[in-house]
Amino acid sequence: MIRLFVGIPLPPSLRRQLGSFAAGIPNARWTPEENLHLTLRFIGEVDETTAGAVHDALAELQAPAFTMTVGGCGTFEGGRRPVTLWLGVERQPALVRLRDKVESALVRVGLPAESRRFQPHITLARMKDPPLPKLHAFVAGHNLFHDSVPVTSFVLFSSHLGRGEPIYTAEAEYPLTADS
Ligand code: 3AM
Numbered sequence: 001m002i003r004l005f006v007g008i009p010l011p012p013s014l015r016r017q018l019g020s021f022a023a024g025i026p027n028a029r030w031t032p033e034e035n036l037h038l039t040l041r042f043i044g045e046v047d048e049t050t051a052g053a054v055h056d057a058l059a060e061l062q063a064p065a066f067t068m069t070v071g072g073c074g075t076f077e078g079g080r081r082p083v084t085l086w087l088g089v090e091r092q093p094a095l096v097r098l099r100d101k102v103e104s105a106l107v108r109v110g111l112p113a114e115s116r117r118f119q120p121h122i123t124l125a126r127m128k129d130p131p132l133p134k135l136h137a138f139v140a141g142h143n144l145f146h147d148s149v150p151v152t153s154f155v156l157f158s159s160h161l162g163r164g165e166p167i168y169t170a171e172a173e174y175p176l177t178a179d180s
Pocket residue numbers: 005037038039042044121122123159
């Protein structure tokens with residue numbers, strides 16, 4: 001079995017910059033710089049045959065390259081407490097169409113449809129009971145950050161869960177067609 005997700009890797013310069021944000025919130029587990037990415041679709045544990053079918057379906061997918069805009073901070077809540085700190089990604093049509101094509105390809109392969117709404121984001125940290133004034137100060141201090149990222153491919157990642165941070169490995173990369 002292999003644990004998979006489909007995502008968009010970030011350029012090293014942006015990862016370095018976001019990595020430098022990792023301070024100021026007690027009880028935060030910051031995403032290691034090398035793991036920073038945008039998840040298009042979480043797949044989960046599948047067998048090798050299904051993984052092969054997923055790869056074949058993604059390799060056939062055709063979608064145009066685009067420029068992704070990132071910026072703005074926010075949190076996802078769990079049990080009414082902030083548990084995930086994220087950097088926003090603009091919900092632009094080219095990104096949503098790519099995500100929809102990935103979704104259709106995976107459903108054709110036989111995976112269950114994703115029921116959760118696509119909320120594009122880059123997870124900066126996971127938190128357990130962070131002090132709210134510190135969290136709010138972080139958001140206020142980083143909310144104006146923004147950047148443009150050329151997206152020329154997407155990636156099938158495997159995720160190996162161990163004792164520490166997950167290890168993400170790019171299993172295959174799928175080029176997008178040249179921007180017109
Ligand atoms: O992009 P982020 O960091 O928000 O939280 C996991 C991570 O999302 C998410 O998949 C991404 C790559 O691991 N993930 C992990 N388990 C999940 C699950 N059971 C999940 N998403 C949905 N359902």
